[in-house]
Amino acid sequence: MNHAAKKKTLDNLSLGLLLAGFAVFAVGQYLAFTAPPDVQQGYLIRILYVHVGAAWVAYLAFFVAMIYAVLYLWKQNPAYDRLSAASAEIGLLFMGLTLIGGMMWARPTWGVYWTWEPKLTTSAILTAFYVGYFLLRHAIEDPEFRAKAAAAAAILGVVNIPINYMSVYWWRSIHQTATFDIINRKVHMDFPMVQAMMVNLLAITLLYVAFLRIKGIIAARAAAREDWDE
């Protein structure tokens, strides 16, 4: 087989998604830094333009990990297990970014980097759950058992997402309600701010898709290599 022809380092679709993601992100950054200050938060609102996008992609990535986990249990195809793990890894990465953004926003707003109020507590649980997901994957050597256990964990983990999202409504505390309030169908921002947030959200989503695709390719090649070695 002609390996040089088969294994191109980065395929055109992945490259296109990456470039599109970074191009839209550059536009999003311009809009974020030219949007007017918030009447209460001032320029601190700029943190939310990336914080909300990162949180959305973390939710999305964990949800996609659950979808691939279900597909794995249904079809027993190891490719779905690899994609589930890839999506969970990216979700954890963006969850980390969400926590950093939230803490940097909380310090000047609330006076502390962290407090155990419902939104932050459920975010910590969500993050800890997916750290546990990877500890579980590393603890099991048998690939089939590992994939099944990880699929069960990925399905269970997604339960945390609506709890985390709804925590600001169920237990009213110091965290502000959702910027995009899908419960009451309201957006608590003016147009230039919404525009900055949506463009950044789109950019981060495109980058997530690119990351997932590339990570999936890497995992597939690594698995093929392992099969070849055995």
Next chain:
Amino acid sequence: MNSSLGIFVTAVYASTYAVLLGYTAYLLWRLREVEGED
């Protein structure tokens, strides 16, 4: 912008750029590595 607030905004944007560019670089490095293993 108040300079003390600017530090927090800068920290968030610096972390975001570091994560996005760093993870892209990591993926490209891993992609090249698994390619080399074939």
